[in-house]
Amino acid sequence: MVKFIASSLTVLLLTIAAVKAQINIAAYPKVNEVPPITSPEVQAWLKEIDLTGAPAIELHKGAPPACPNPPIANECYWTCDGCAADDITACAAPNTWGLTFDDGPSVYTPTLLDFLKTNKLSASFFVIGSNAIQYPATLKREVAEGHHLASHTWSHHALTTLSNEQIVAEMKWTEKAVMEATGLRLKYMRPPYGDINNRVRFVLKKLGYIPVDWTGDAYDTNDWRIASGWTEQQVVTTFTKSLDAYVASDKAKGFYCLEHDVADSTVKVALKLLPLGIQRKINFASVAGCEHDAQPYQAGSTAPMPTLPGVNPTTPGQPTPSKGPTTPGGGSTAGGNGTANGPTVLAPKNGASTMVASGLFTAAAAAAAALILA
Numbered sequence: 001m002v003k004f005i006a007s008s009l010t011v012l013l014l015t016i017a018a019v020k021a022q023i024n025i026a027a028y029p030k031v032n033e034v035p036p037i038t039s040p041e042v043q044a045w046l047k048e049i050d051l052t053g054a055p056a057i058e059l060h061k062g063a064p065p066a067c068p069n070p071p072i073a074n075e076c077y078w079t080c081d082g083c084a085a086d087d088i089t090a091c092a093a094p095n096t097w098g099l100t101f102d103d104g105p106s107v108y109t110p111t112l113l114d115f116l117k118t119n120k121l122s123a124s125f126f127v128i129g130s131n132a133i134q135y136p137a138t139l140k141r142e143v144a145e146g147h148h149l150a151s152h153t154w155s156h157h158a159l160t161t162l163s164n165e166q167i168v169a170e171m172k173w174t175e176k177a178v179m180e181a182t183g184l185r186l187k188y189m190r191p192p193y194g195d196i197n198n199r200v201r202f203v204l205k206k207l208g209y210i211p212v213d214w215t216g217d218a219y220d221t222n223d224w225r226i227a228s229g230w231t232e233q234q235v236v237t238t239f240t241k242s243l244d245a246y247v248a249s250d251k252a253k254g255f256y257c258l259e260h261d262v263a264d265s266t267v268k269v270a271l272k273l274l275p276l277g278i279q280r281k282i283n284f285a286s287v288a289g290c291e292h293d294a295q296p297y298q299a300g301s302t303a304p305m306p307t308l309p310g311v312n313p314t315t316p317g318q319p320t321p322s323k324g325p326t327t328p329g330g331g332s333t334a335g336g337n338g339t340a341n342g343p344t345v346l347a348p349k350n351g352a353s354t355m356v357a358s359g360l361f362t363a364a365a366a367a368a369a370a371l372i373l374a
């Protein structure tokens, strides 16, 4: 018996080692801490970019920081003044729920992936580097099942509180972790807490990243509030009102939600929220699908560029085909029901924003709806 337990334990440890061996955790900084900028790796990354000309905006304080009072001129601070500059804040596809999950991967992510697979839905996962090195197999599964990976920094600190060099460290270590697990070099990112201003944007652009915020307060599902007292039903009721308001609008643009795959409660409520969209015949897409980006990762990826649902395949290096006119920006927030404090939605300027719903995209959504409603 003892021998059996010992051999079982050995098998278990070897299995864990086999998964862990995909990422050499010892080669990475401490998890959940801002990586030091003195390491040889960060010093090498800093040599690759020119941060000269970064806006001289003072660092904010707090976790997350309070809004500066008085406001800082020309900061364009999304969380406080709703200024989004050229961040992506709305899904470019009409009548579409831009499906994004932040803060993973976690032990709860596979449950969500099972649901998405059953319903043929594709999402973007904004992963935290500190979690990515611990669950490389989950990252691989996400890619294999048609999902899109994006960055949510290494340690989930508010970026306006970090120096330019620390932002580089946060982004590049996460990029390295996902590259090691999947061979894909991340291109899109979401700032933790939506905390982004013009200084942060400057650094992100130097690194080739495109920020994706969410479409204002109405599209924060508030799933994270369950940890601090909200009931699951409160989340469902509140978000149902947002969806109904969206359905009653012109739906010319889609929306990006704030959801998380880091806790049991946020995954469980996601499995209740998503059917609400399907019942309302809202399409679903990842950021790549929403923005019709056939190159949803940066050059330098060592794995082949995956073709994601909703994106027409193209030859690498060729322009993304466009089937119709662009959705002009400068209008209202998606659905026209953004709050007074919500972001100004501008036309995405990522060079791949000429999204129209493709036949593939629509067919996949219809199939998903049929599965759920049957």
Ligand SMILES: [Zn+2]
Pocket: 102, 103, 152, 156, 192, 193
């Ligand atoms: Zn987050």
